[in-house]
Amino acid sequence: MSDGRNHEVGGIPVGSDAAAYFRHVMAAVPTSVVAVGGRADLDPVVMILGSFTSVSLDPMLVGFFVGREAARWKMLRASDRFCVNVLDETQAWISEQLARPGEPDLSSIDWSPSSGGAIAIAGTVARFDVTPIAEHDAGDHLFVLCRVDYLEEPTGSSPLVYHDGQYRGVRVPDSG
Numbered sequence: 654m655s656d657g658r659n660h661e662v663g664g665i666p667v668g669s670d671a672a673a674y675f676r677h678v679m680a681a682v683p684t685s686v687v688a689v690g691g692r693a694d695l696d697p698v699v700m701i702l703g704s705f706t707s708v709s710l711d712p713m714l715v716g717f718f719v720g721r722e723a724a725r726w727k728m729l730r731a732s733d734r735f736c737v738n739v740l741d742e743t744q745a746w747i748s749e750q751l752a753r754p755g756e757p758d759l760s761s762i763d764w765s766p767s768s769g770g771a772i773a774i775a776g777t778v779a780r781f782d783v784t785p786i787a788e789h790d791a792g793d794h795l796f797v798l799c800r801v802d803y804l805e806e807p808t809g810s811s812p813l814v815y816h817d818g819q820y821r822g823v824r825v826p827d828s829g
C-alpha cells in the first residue's frame with residue numbers, strides 16, 4: 654500500500670496553495686465538537702477535537718486524530734483515561750475557550766470527575782469514559798484508539814456542529 658507521500662493530488666486550481674485548498678474542501682464536511690478531558694486528579698487538561706469517531710462495536714472502540722506536534726496532546730497523553738464530552742449547541746464558548754493554545758483555561762466551566770475519574774463537563778449531549786490503548790501514525794497526525802469503559806445515557810439535547818469554519822446547531826431538513 655502506498656503511504657501517499659509522493660502522490661500527486663488532482664483537482665487543485667492552478668496557482669492555489671494545495672494545503673489551503675484541502676482545508677477549504679474539508680470545511681464542507683461537518684463534524685461534532687468534543688472536549689476530551691484527562692484525569693481529574695492531575696493538572697486539569699481538556700482538548701477540543703472535531704475528529705472523534707466510533708471505530709468498532711465488538712469490542713467497543715472509539716478514536717480521534719491529534720496533531721503530531723499539538724502541545725495540548727502532549728499534556729493530555731499523561732492521562733491513562735479520558736472522558737469524551739460531546740458538546741451541546743449552547744457550548745460553542747467552551748470550545749472557543751478550550752481550543753486556545755497554552756494552558757487550558759477551565760475557569761467558568763462546570764466540571765466534575767466522571768465515573769472513570771476524568772474531567773466530565775456539565776450539560777454535554779453525551780459522554781464516554783475511555784482508556785487509550787494505541788497510537789497509530791496518520792501523516793502529520795496520530796490516530797488515538799481508545800477502549801470504551803463506560804457509557805452515559807445521552808441527554809437528547811442538540812449537539813454542536815462545526816461546519817464551514819463556524820459553529821452551528823443541527824437543523825432538521827424540510828421533508829417536502
Ligand SMILES: Cc1cc2nc3c(=O)[nH]c(=O)nc-3n(C[C@H](O)[C@H](O)[C@H](O)COP(=O)(O)O)c2cc1C
Nearest residue numbers: 701702703704718719720723724725752754755815
Ligand atoms: C472545532 C475544533 C476542532 C478541532 N479538532 C482538532 C482535531 O481533531 N485534532 C487536533 O489535533 N486539533 C484539533 N483542534 C485544535 C485543538 O483543539 C487546539 O486548538 C490545538 O491543539 C491548540 O494548539 P496546541 O496544542 O499546539 O497548543 C480543533 C479545534 C477546534 C476549534
